[in-house]
Amino acid sequence: MKVRVLVSFKDSILDPQGKTVKHSLHTLGYDFVDEVRQGKVFELELKGISREKAEKIIPEITDKVLANPIIEKFSFEIMD
């Protein structure tokens, strides 16, 4: 089972990298880009675990390892 976990800064946290990317997009003329937030993607391959169990365990491992809950939020999708 493939799971994609998306980690990004919470809305309350400034993201200077995203801002810089936005700025360079504007420089190229794409000035309709109103906001850029940069994050990380993790692709996990799980085996020997039910979909139901995965849905429970992924928030746990994300909180423990993949993200720092003080500054980051996450979402995930089970791909198959």
Next chain:
Amino acid sequence: MKFGVVVFPGSNCDSDTLYVAKEVFNQEAEFLWHKDHDLKNSDCIILPGGFSYGDYLRSGAIARFSPLMKEVRKFALDGGLVLGICNGFQILLELGLLPGAMLRNKNLKFLCQHVNIRIDNTDTPFTLAGNLGQVLNIPIAHFDGNYYIDNNGFNDLNKQDQIVFRYSEPNGNLSKKSNVNGSTNSIAGLINKNGNVLGMMPHPERASEAILGSDDGRVIFESIIQFINREKNLENPC
């Protein structure tokens, strides 16, 4: 007294720290390998600067799972002195022994320069030999030193007098310019509620001999040594 300097793969200030403890201050000091389980009777554990595990995932995020860190956590919760310098500070935050988190520097640049930090609390084992408001000239070298804590957390820090160092001008004034990395309230170093775990971004071990440009970092080592020796004298009078 004895310092224990923890070594992770990617630590690069471990030797400097050990050198300062041993050669500059004539104290006992030993490396502690991150895979071991033994703190070797150290009185003060130092998590040195560097790039443990290549800063993969987040700075300090992987190092906290090292076997030795279980012992360090226990030691800290029992009141033992733990000093985290730079990457060591980041590890203490990831471990949850100190509150808050590190973000990338506000200008997105790796900063390697001397800065001024003001001592805002001398009632700690790490600063007792200093003076309140004293300004220290100490180098920093980091990418992720932009300290973040939310409003509630910040109020807590203030209430408990946990902010120990702030980036400042040479005269001690705080300014936007002196807050080089954009940290909340110019915070350069803070201590836990129990007053035995300190994290700081500047490198006192790189400022312990005048020939290297500044020996202002000595006050941190001097404080620790005084504190431990005083405790030992209390344990064994005469």
